[in-house]
Amino acid sequence: MDALESLPQQLVYGLALGSVYAMIALGYSMVYGVLEFINFSHGEVFMVGAFASLLTLTALTGIGGILAWGPLLLLTMLAVAMLASGALGVAVERLAYRPLRKSSRLAPLISAIGVSLILQNLVMLLQVHFQGDSRPQSVPARDVVPAGSWEVLGVRISYTAGLVFAVSIVLMIALGALVSRSSLGRSMRATAQDAEVAGLMGINVSGVITRTFLIGSGLAGAAGCLVALYYTQIDYTMGFSAGIKAFAAAVLGGIGSIRGAMAGGLVLGVTEAFAATFLSATYKDLVAFVLLVVVLAIRPAGLLGRKTLERV
Amino acid sequence: MTALMEGREAKTRLPSPDAASRRSAAKQAGILAIVCALVLLAAPSDYTVRIATMILIYAALAMGLNVVVGLAGLLDLGFIAFFGVGAYSYALLASNLHDIHINFWLMVPVGMLAAALLGVVVGLPALRTHGDYLAIVTLGFGEIVFILLVNLDRPINITNGPQGVLGIDLPAVGGWQIGREDVYLGPIGLTTTMQFFVLAALYTAGVMYCALRLRDARLGRAWRAMQESEAATSSCGVSIVRAKLSAFVFGASVAGGAGVLTAAWYGSVFPDSFLFSESIKVLAMVVLGGIGSVWGALAGAVVLVFMPELLREFDQYRLLIFGLVLVLVMRLRPQGLFASGTPRVRRWTLRRSTTRRGGSS
Amino acid sequence: MTATAQRMDGGTGVLAAESTAGHLLSATGLVKRFGGLIAVDGVDLAVPANDIVGIIGPNGAGKTTLLNMLSGALAVDEGTIRLDGVDITQRNAASRAALGLRRTFQNIRLFGGMTVLENVLVGMHVQTRGWIAGGIIGGWGVARAERAAVETAATVLTTLGLESCANSLAGSLSYGQQRRVEIARALASSPRVLLLDEPAAGLNSAEKREATELICSLPERYGLSVVLVEHDMDLVSDTCSAISVIEYGRPLCDGRPAEVLNDQRVIDAYLGTAVVR
Numbered sequence: 001m002d003a004l005e006s007l008p009q010q011l012v013y014g015l016a017l018g019s020v021y022a023m024i025a026l027g028y029s030m031v032y033g034v035l036e037f038i039n040f041s042h043g044e045v046f047m048v049g050a051f052a053s054l055l056t057l058t059a060l061t062g063i064g065g066i067l068a069w070g071p072l073l074l075l076t077m078l079a080v081a082m083l084a085s086g087a088l089g090v091a092v093e094r095l096a097y098r099p100l101r102k103s104s105r106l107a108p109l110i111s112a113i114g115v116s117l118i119l120q121n122l123v124m125l126l127q128v129h130f131q132g133d134s135r136p137q138s139v140p141a142r143d144v145v146p147a148g149s150w151e152v153l154g155v156r157i158s159y160t161a162g163l164v165f166a167v168s169i170v171l172m173i174a175l176g177a178l179v180s181r182s183s184l185g186r187s188m189r190a191t192a193q194d195a196e197v198a199g200l201m202g203i204n205v206s207g208v209i210t211r212t213f214l215i216g217s218g219l220a221g222a223a224g225c226l227v228a229l230y231y232t233q234i235d236y237t238m239g240f241s242a243g244i245k246a247f248a249a250a251v252l253g254g255i256g257s258i259r260g261a262m263a264g265g266l267v268l269g270v271t272e273a274f275a276a277t278f279l280s281a282t283y284k285d286l287v288a289f290v291l292l293v294v295v296l297a298i299r300p301a302g303l304l305g306r307k308t309l310e311r312v
Numbered sequence: 313m314t315a316l317m318e319g320r321e322a323k324t325r326l327p328s329p330d331a332a333s334r335r336s337a338a339k340q341a342g343i344l345a346i347v348c349a350l351v352l353l354a355a356p357s358d359y360t361v362r363i364a365t366m367i368l369i370y371a372a373l374a375m376g377l378n379v380v381v382g383l384a385g386l387l388d389l390g391f392i393a394f395f396g397v398g399a400y401s402y403a404l405l406a407s408n409l410h411d412i413h414i415n416f417w418l419m420v421p422v423g424m425l426a427a428a429l430l431g432v433v434v435g436l437p438a439l440r441t442h443g444d445y446l447a448i449v450t451l452g453f454g455e456i457v458f459i460l461l462v463n464l465d466r467p468i469n470i471t472n473g474p475q476g477v478l479g480i481d482l483p484a485v486g487g488w489q490i491g492r493e494d495v496y497l498g499p500i501g502l503t504t505t506m507q508f509f510v511l512a513a514l515y516t517a518g519v520m521y522c523a524l525r526l527r528d529a530r531l532g533r534a535w536r537a538m539q540e541s542e543a544a545t546s547s548c549g550v551s552i553v554r555a556k557l558s559a560f561v562f563g564a565s566v567a568g569g570a571g572v573l574t575a576a577w578y579g580s581v582f583p584d585s586f587l588f589s590e591s592i593k594v595l596a597m598v599v600l601g602g603i604g605s606v607w608g609a610l611a612g613a614v615v616l617v618f619m620p621e622l623l624r625e626f627d628q629y630r631l632l633i634f635g636l637v638l639v640l641v642m643r644l645r646p647q648g649l650f651a652s653g654t655p656r657v658r659r660w661t662l663r664r665s666t667t668r669r670g671g672s673s
Numbered sequence: 674m675t676a677t678a679q680r681m682d683g684g685t686g687v688l689a690a691e692s693t694a695g696h697l698l699s700a701t702g703l704v705k706r707f708g709g710l711i712a713v714d715g716v717d718l719a720v721p722a723n724d725i726v727g728i729i730g731p732n733g734a735g736k737t738t739l740l741n742m743l744s745g746a747l748a749v750d751e752g753t754i755r756l757d758g759v760d761i762t763q764r765n766a767a768s769r770a771a772l773g774l775r776r777t778f779q780n781i782r783l784f785g786g787m788t789v790l791e792n793v794l795v796g797m798h799v800q801t802r803g804w805i806a807g808g809i810i811g812g813w814g815v816a817r818a819e820r821a822a823v824e825t826a827a828t829v830l831t832t833l834g835l836e837s838c839a840n841s842l843a844g845s846l847s848y849g850q851q852r853r854v855e856i857a858r859a860l861a862s863s864p865r866v867l868l869l870d871e872p873a874a875g876l877n878s879a880e881k882r883e884a885t886e887l888i889c890s891l892p893e894r895y896g897l898s899v900v901l902v903e904h905d906m907d908l909v910s911d912t913c914s915a916i917s918v919i920e921y922g923r924p925l926c927d928g929r930p931a932e933v934l935n936d937q938r939v940i941d942a943y944l945g946t947a948v949v950r
Contacts (some may be wrong), residue, residue: 104648110599114638121632199454251448286459297437330816522809529808530801537784537795544782549770549799659840
């Protein structure tokens with residue numbers, strides 16, 4: 001059977017997609033862990049990262065020379081995307097969330113929705129301003145990563161998919177080490193446990209929150225860069241659905257838990273890829289959400305509930 | 313306060329709290345109806361009336377969601393799905409698509425019931441999940457409903473997919489159909505748009521009455537209590553399961569009825585009207601107006617329907633400005649535009665009246 | 674466990690090893706585990722009608738866990754709980770409350786955004802009528818029950834000296850008033866058993882005296898029994914007719930206040946600090 005033979009291949013696609021979800025989900029999860037707040041504008045931060053990396057790519061290939069050399073180009077794109085998204089995330093927290101920290105739970109949520117609208121339309125308007133329309137942009141990924149693939153046990157892994165795996169694994173290991181080893185990680189965990197007590201213990205809670213947004217948004221920026229290279233097409237609405245899925249992934253794994261976000265992202269990505277093959281492309285989103293609802297109905301605290309895992 | 317416990321005469325009794333609540337709710341719903349009548353008289357154009365009708369329908373939705381989010385404290389991010397179920401039940405059972413033509417007045421309760429059933433389905437996992445997990449479950453349900461509406465045109469055509477349903481029946485009263493042609497009652501002329509406005513005004517005033525009544529009734533008290541402490545509420549003998557499900561069922565029914573009404577008004581439905589962004593819009597109305605406040609829900613609907621219309625000439629900048637307004641309002645008045653920040657207190661009369669039928673003094 | 678529970682007098686011992694028949698509220702062999710930790714390990718309890726019994730013990734002895742099991746806030750791992758002879762072990766908190774088993778909370782759990790009167794009316798949920806349709810339409814039964822509930826609530830609030838703040842937000846009251854509102858919320862439903870979880874915590878000495886008087890008056894005035902979990906030895910000895918002591922989740926001893934509070938094991942359990950009488 002054709003579909004069955006392609007199962008390992010779909011697994012690769014699913015894992016690549018899932019890695020991206022996981023990286024975005026981490027931002028949701030970390031912010032939730034510290035502030036108990038769904039940062040709805042996070043998907044837009046990811047989208048901005050994708051656009052930032054495309055701008056970098058265009059600018060540097062325009063200059064040419066050593067700057068257009070693949071590996072260097074890639075690193076620059078990643079760095080710019082992470083910095084742009086990270087800075088954006090911090091700015092959004094300062095301007096739209098921090099003033100609301102003492103109000104009801106819903107106020108920051110609405111504010112986040114407002115930020116989301118602002119960012120989406122800002123990018124759209126900039127697109128219109130500079131090029132006359134807001135069509136999806138194609139990304140010349142070949143300038144960065146050559147076309148082609150490895151063949152492992154009959155499964156083709158394209159170079160870009162390999163890149164997605166490599167970058168996401170490195171970043172997630174780095175994050176894990178940061179959270180469990182460094183003093184920043186300790187402060188973050190303490191703030192997640194009880195922000196008030198952490199503040200009394202001399203932890204600069206606002207500083208911790210700022211850095212949480214910086215790291216989470218930076219990861220989303222990296223995810224944006226990877227998506228631009230892997231799917232070679234980006235548009236200003238891409239943040240919305242990716243954001244919802246990644247949020248679903250974060251909750252699926254148990255929001256507030258780093259490993260949960262990773263697991264949730266991978267499960268969701270693989271499920272979607274399989275659903276697209278075995279059912280139909282139109283129903284892949286349906287399967288993702290049904291999975292989400294069923295998992296939460298059975299395990300109300302997500303796959304890896306917060307009781308069994310450290311929160312960030 | 314000495315009057316409180318005197319009870320010298322056996323006949324003295326308290327004024328009926330139920331009657332007081334009924335009077336207050338009827339008065340407020342009546343005010344809304346009068347305002348609607350004034351709008352109708354003062355409206356310069358059909359366009360204005362159309363906007364006003366839209367406001368009323370969104371206000372009904374916001375009042376329904378306000379019960380779920382504002383009173384019961386259950387964050388629902390997929391509320392528009394109930395609206396969609398109501399709209400599609402009328403569209404499928406009263407149009408040429410399947411050549412079924414069920415009467416509008418029968419379909420209003422059917423649409424409410426269909427939405428209420430979905431409300432129970434959504435509510436069941438909600439009983440086990442809390443806070444933001446619940447939010448994502450409701451979001452997931454909302455997306456599932458949307459995806460089904462888009463994709464249930466194959467293998468058997470049920471919803472007609474992305475093309476939507478056209479040619480939906482008008483509501484009929486006897487041989488006369490609401491919205492078919494302009495009507496003249498002596499000097500007063502009612503255009504087809506105005507006729508639907510009247511229908512929407514009646515529905516929304518009814519929803520307002522129900523919402524106000526429930527808020528102060530036994531169930532509303534249980535909802536508000538549950539929002540503050542589930543443990544303490546269940547220790548008072550309130551079944552949390554029933555209270556939560558009832559909140560979902562009430563909110564869903566309100567949205568379902570509004571859906572039927574809207575489908576009849578537009579004469580067509582498309583899946584795109586039931587996107588996640590619509591759920592967010594209704595939620596923004598509730599929060600912007602002042603969470604937990606019935607009039608706030610109406611005010612939120614006025615602001616959020618009017619503003620994009622006012623900004624129509626800026627077209628491209630519309631959503632950008634909308635986003636800025638959301639952020640600014642939350643920053644300057646996080647409790648909502650029209651709420652005081654402290655909970656509204658309903659003062660109960662504890663003073664006894666001396667007359668036998670003294671309930672109404 | 675029964676071996677450890679030594680009875681010190683024939684009649685009013687709380688940790689009844691033998692039959693619990695005839696008692697209003699009784700529990701036998703209650704066990705609660707949290708993972709590997711056994712918080713409550715084989716506790717028996719027998720509460721006669723119209724009586725006040727106290728449960729004391731050092732911090733972390735499992736008093737509140739025991740009370741949570743009695744009220745239904747925590748599921749029971751082993752053992753049975755009977756109210757007036759009816760096995761209520763499997764019933765949830767709401768159902769037990771409807772049967773007349775009410776409680777207060779150690780850290781006050783009032784509905785702060787609702788008025789004092791509304792708080793009490795939520796407490797009278799079982800006495801009032803109407804759900805969705807009933808709430809909207811009203812009708813005779815609903816209206817009559819509402820009126821009766823407000824009358825009863827007003828009476829209870831007056832008795833507890835709270836009538837002047839009936840229309841104030843519960844969250845705006847002083848700590849001592851909030852404690853009384855919590856008791857009023859439970860009392861208004863005419864419970865058969867009232868579980869009080871540290872009702873004197875955080876009260877000043879004048880308020881504590883008032884609380885003592887109030888608790889003492891409850892059985893006679895409202896025809897109910899009180900189970901009192903408390904740290905304050907004065908309050909316990911002034912109100913309870915019988916006390917049981919638990920330590921590390923196990924019963925230590927039980928009996929009359931004077932005897933129990935002078936028991937060497939109890940003094941040891943408290944490191945000889947708390948028991949001064």
